[in-house]
Amino acid sequence: MITEHLIMNANPIVVALQKPAAEFTKADIMDYIVQNQIRMVNFMYPGGDGKLKTLNFVINDLAYLDEILTCGERVDGSSLFSFIQADSSDLYVVPRFRTAFLDPFSEIPTISMLCSFFDKDGRPLESSPEHTLHKAAEAFREVTGMEFQAMGELEYYVISDDEDVFPAQDQRGYHESAPYAKANEFRTRCMQYIAQAGGQIKYGHSEVGNFSLDGKNYEQNEIEFLPVNVEQAAEQLLIAKWVIRNLGYQLGYNVTFAPKITTGKAGSGLHIHMRMMKDGQNQMLTNGVLSEAARKMIAGMMVLAPSITAFGNKNPTSYFRLVPNQEAPTSVCWGDRNRSVLVRVPLGWAVEADMCKSANPLELMADYNTSIKQTVEMRSPDGSADIYQLLAGLCVACRYGFEIDGALKLAEKTYVNMNIHAAENADRLNNLAQLPDSCVASADYLNRQRKAYEEYGVFSPAMIDGIVEQLRAFDDKNLRKTIEDYPEEIQKLVTRYFHCG
Known part of the structure; x- marks a missing residue:
């Protein structure tokens, strides 16, 4: 049947x-x-x-x-x-x-x-990628009684010969259509192949970044997935990156998921959306507002955010994307529909209006449970991430929020309903914790917060030691300050880590 x-x-x-x-x-x-x-x-x-x-x-x-x-x-x-x-x-x-x-x-x-x-x-x-994530998901279920689900927003640049016809407006490529967007057909073929491989895709579109450099056209794209069991979410992201690279190679395009592509242009993130499910019901809302459980989940991410970069921001160019006064976050805070914060609560269809009927007067009133769509989004990770480590780390952080005292007060304290980078909000910014500015700093945070990740045997000590050693080997403690005013040095760094993750 x-x-x-x-x-x-x-x-x-x-x-x-x-x-x-x-x-x-x-x-x-x-x-x-x-x-x-x-x-x-x-x-x-x-x-x-x-x-x-x-x-x-x-x-x-x-x-x-x-x-x-x-x-x-x-x-x-x-x-x-x-x-x-x-x-x-x-x-x-x-x-x-x-x-x-x-x-x-x-x-x-x-x-x-x-x-x-x-x-x-x-x-x-014990230290394998997929088993670490499995242990994280099981520990979350044991502590909360809920299933942890996730999905990724996979951003990448497609690089092709610059044809100099129907040029796109620099850094204005968001949701652009052909012929100004040149890689739309490539993206839709990628989506088809990813879906055939089991990926649950939500949608795809062109992104903000587009520019020409040295006779090449650089066009940023995004494929976003539907929330699924966190282990399946990791599998489909891993396969998606493999598909995009292989099809790019087949068609003569270069593709990069690198967090920074060049100075002054949009970097690529790997934003992760999360939700908690129980008996098939989304637990993120109560009576149309963010639930207590969701705020505890966010509190855990607020505490462990600095060390999550050890899994989600794995090379020095990551920290040229995570700079103040850009759309990528640097302050540890959260808010509704706010793209200047670390954890965003996106629009969740919590209103009772029937927008479908409003747009289509011939339709009958819909009785659709839109609460299933609510997620929260972590905005710091990028394409250098180890996908299994990142999702396991987020799973640990969200579980941690249910285990610490005063989680709801912490969530209230770190809530921001303003543009955190605006000059008039400088005092508020100064009272917030900041994300690490280098791989070395990220490693130090992970080493200090490692107990939370090692609880329940999720991350093995050997794995944490290996990540810390790997990050410290970049020796980039002062790198951002040293070369931030030298574009040619930044470009050398970008070239070195162009095919990360």
Whole structure:
């Protein structure tokens, strides 16, 4: 029987099997492979640099297919993660069947799946990206009784030859249409491929940033997702970045998720929206206003915001985006519909007006529960983020708000209903905590606040140590002050970290 959620599903494996991806079994995958003459299987998993790695298998016969799907394969963990030593480097990778998708770029019919890491004893690797996030989600559920959901706003620049026709207005590309926006067709093809791979997309559009430099056209775009279980949210962001890069390469475009692309132009963020669900109901609102639970969640982020940058802002160029008096946040505060704050409460359809009927007089009055749409948005992360670490860190911070004393008072104290960067609000700004201004400072905050992340065994001490060491190695404590007035030096830095995350 075809259910409502399977009608028009973009994933051809879901359509063929007539079941949601979450219910895929090994038998389902094998049956699909046989029925559709699939010749190869790819195992995919993130390394310590946050990028997807790939292991290719030719399907020799059904027995071999059954073997790799059941047993997984052995990989060299020390080549993937800095915290794994060469003398104990062997790890297992085992596919998660729910992530199966048809590779849109392979000429040979191929199914790809994301994998989980296991140690020599067959236990989930404590420091692996996906298991860390799983532990964070379970701890959140244990403490709050709710499910943590998230989705990302994935911003990136598409770089192509400058044709000098229908030029876009500099830094005015927000929601621009063709022909002034040149990468719209590329973006929609990316969206199609991401959806076919299981991504739950909300929408896509061109973003503010656009400019020409050295004969090249730089155009900023964004693909935004729908909120889903936080583990699924990480999977779809990881696959989306892989799709965008591969299609860009196929079509001759360069693509970057870098937080800073050049001086004086819009940087790219990776804003994360979050909500809490219980029995299928959104817990972010009570009688149309932000709930107590939501304000506790925000309070936790206010406390741990400085160390969250250790997961979401992973190279020195991140801190050239997080500068005062820009749209990217620097002060630890939150507010409604306010883009100068760190955590924004976006419009949530909390009004009782029937806007659909107002726009379409022939429609009957709608009875639609719009409270499901309310989220809160963390605005500091960018494309250098380790996606699993970032979402795990946010999950920890939101849980932490339920565990600290005085969370509601802290939320009230850090609430801002003004443009925090306006000159007349300088006194208010001076009373707010500030985000770190370098990787080194971010590492120091993580080291001071590490206990919160290590509670419930979510982040292993080895993982925290590895992140701190990685960030301190950039040695950028005074870098922003040193080169902020030297555009050519900033450009060298941008070039070095152009393909981050």
